[in-house]
Amino acid sequence: MGNPKAFLTTPRKEAGYRPIHDRIHDFGEVEQTLNSNDRRLQASRCMDCGVPFCHWACPLGNKPPEWNDALYKGDWKLAYKLLNSTNPFPEFTGRICPALCEKACILNLTEHEPTTNREDEAAITEHAFEEDYVDVVTPVRNGKRVAVIGAGPAGLAAANELNHLGYLVTVYDARENAGGLLRYGIPNFKLNKSIIDRRLALLEKEGIVFKYNQPIDLKALPEGYDAYIVATGTPEARDLTVPGRELRGIYLALDMLAQQNRVLAGMEFKKDELVNAKGKDVLVIGGGDTGSDCIGTAHRQGCKSVTQIEIMPKPVEGPVDPQNPWPNWPRTLKTTSSHEEGCTRRWNINTLEFIGKDGKLTGVKVQEIDWKPNPEGGRPLMVEKGKPEIIKADMVLLAMGFLKPSHPQYASNVFVAGDAASGASLVVRAMASGIKTAANVDKFLSK
Numbered sequence: 001m002g003n004p005k006a007f008l009t010t011p012r013k014e015a016g017y018r019p020i021h022d023r024i025h026d027f028g029e030v031e032q033t034l035n036s037n038d039r040r041l042q043a044s045r046c047m048d049c050g051v052p053f054c055h056w057a058c059p060l061g062n063k064p065p066e067w068n069d070a071l072y073k074g075d076w077k078l079a080y081k082l083l084n085s086t087n088p089f090p091e092f093t094g095r096i097c098p099a100l101c102e103k104a105c106i107l108n109l110t111e112h113e114p115t116t117n118r119e120d121e122a123a124i125t126e127h128a129f130e131e132d133y134v135d136v137v138t139p140v141r142n143g144k145r146v147a148v149i150g151a152g153p154a155g156l157a158a159a160n161e162l163n164h165l166g167y168l169v170t171v172y173d174a175r176e177n178a179g180g181l182l183r184y185g186i187p188n189f190k191l192n193k194s195i196i197d198r199r200l201a202l203l204e205k206e207g208i209v210f211k212y213n214q215p216i217d218l219k220a221l222p223e224g225y226d227a228y229i230v231a232t233g234t235p236e237a238r239d240l241t242v243p244g245r246e247l248r249g250i251y252l253a254l255d256m257l258a259q260q261n262r263v264l265a266g267m268e269f270k271k272d273e274l275v276n277a278k279g280k281d282v283l284v285i286g287g288g289d290t291g292s293d294c295i296g297t298a299h300r301q302g303c304k305s306v307t308q309i310e311i312m313p314k315p316v317e318g319p320v321d322p323q324n325p326w327p328n329w330p331r332t333l334k335t336t337s338s339h340e341e342g343c344t345r346r347w348n349i350n351t352l353e354f355i356g357k358d359g360k361l362t363g364v365k366v367q368e369i370d371w372k373p374n375p376e377g378g379r380p381l382m383v384e385k386g387k388p389e390i391i392k393a394d395m396v397l398l399a400m401g402f403l404k405p406s407h408p409q410y411a412s413n414v415f416v417a418g419d420a421a422s423g424a425s426l427v428v429r430a431m432a433s434g435i436k437t438a439a440n441v442d443k444f445l446s447k
């Protein structure tokens, strides 16, 4: 351990975001980077705890104390090797992981100044690509073939793992390119798509075959494989079937987010197909991360105003939720870079009806509500408060989560991974699930 007391003298320093006036006009990544000296000082704050809760909190079992130590000592190559031993794609998590490890960091317990693991991860990985020591593995083939259905983070992690073990892996995806929600959900201002392309080029070089525009019928999987991994995510978004849903101007969040990412990739759409917030009063229904991504996208498209409403109560403000204490992930109020760019946020708001004129949305009738404990137990009861009101809106984005998919009865050589198995979750969990599922496939085929 380089400097076990550095945390006493070196405060946490985040690279922070580009200034709002600068970032709001483009879709470039909002996060900045520290210089390498400051980055190493940040790594020095990791204090080699007797019981490192970060290992436990990271779904991949990443070991920040080991790579932070190497980083502090200036051994960037060793840091990448240690990081990559548990994390196949640290350039993704380094950008968009909510850093469960940092919340569980012992430095978060008292001072709320955890180590900067996520940013360290991104820096170590960018350095590895710049210095060209991200190795291309040449697997020794074992003669068995595996099909992976779905090229999101779960499918890619599973394919990578099996390919390294010697299986010939073919990845099928319904869309025109790989990445799943990394490419067709998460906005470019959080994750530039060239980062995905760079990793895909490596996976292809290592022998993984990708087949695009292949929507696979899960009841009739392609023939000729020894085993299958279904990593098809959560394709169905939760809808809101209140009166007026048929009005023009109401979209599912991914209608906008996926299209915007495609536009940035050079795809062209007819004017009447465009989902664009330019000059509009936008209402985002759903207070989570997808809603936040809609806000940032609406700003960059040039909206007039954005309001975000959520049916659940406002989370606890501050670093700790007493109901959900350290080292668990705190369900406290989260303010993202997109919220900082300007947005009215309201909680305890139920949507009653979409209002329109000549078939076009003009506003949304909402009702303030409260949640009371249910005397019979179970879900709290929703009670109305005050009178309904109308929020002016000419665009609504529904960001209320995704339905957990159901699957047909599969044969014993078919395995399910990622969000397709768990329901909507996180990139880091999808990757961890892909790796675990690959191990199960290997066990099955090695019998």
Ligand SMILES: Cc1cc2nc3c(=O)[nH]c(=O)nc-3n(C[C@H](O)[C@H](O)[C@H](O)COP(=O)(O)OP(=O)(O)OC[C@H]3O[C@@H](n4cnc5c(N)ncnc54)[C@H](O)[C@@H]3O)c2cc1C
Residues within 6 Å of the ligand: 096, 097, 098, 149, 150, 151, 152, 153, 154, 155, 172, 173, 174, 175, 178, 179, 180, 181, 182, 185, 186, 187, 190, 214, 215, 216, 217, 218, 231, 232, 233, 234, 235, 257, 289, 290, 293, 417, 418, 419, 420, 424, 425, 426, 427, 428, 430
């Ligand atoms: C807007 C948004 C923002 C998010 N932001 C974050 C974030 O910042 N950080 C984070 O950790 N998580 C975030 N998430 C969650 C994260 O993206 C998902 O948990 C993760 O992508 C799930 O990975 P997956 O591989 O299981 O599924 P997906 O990423 O959904 O990939 C599934 C793939 O399967 C393909 N597919 C589906 N059906 C078929 C079929 N029948 N045949 C062939 N292919 C098929 C799809 O085209 C897709 O490529 C976000 C999600 C959304 C929607």
Ligand code: SF4
Residues within 6 Å of the ligand: 057, 058, 059, 060, 062, 063, 064, 087, 093, 094, 097, 098, 099, 100, 101, 102, 117, 118, 121, 428
């Ligand atoms: S993947 Fe996420 S939780 Fe795991 S070490 Fe990296 S930032 Fe932390």
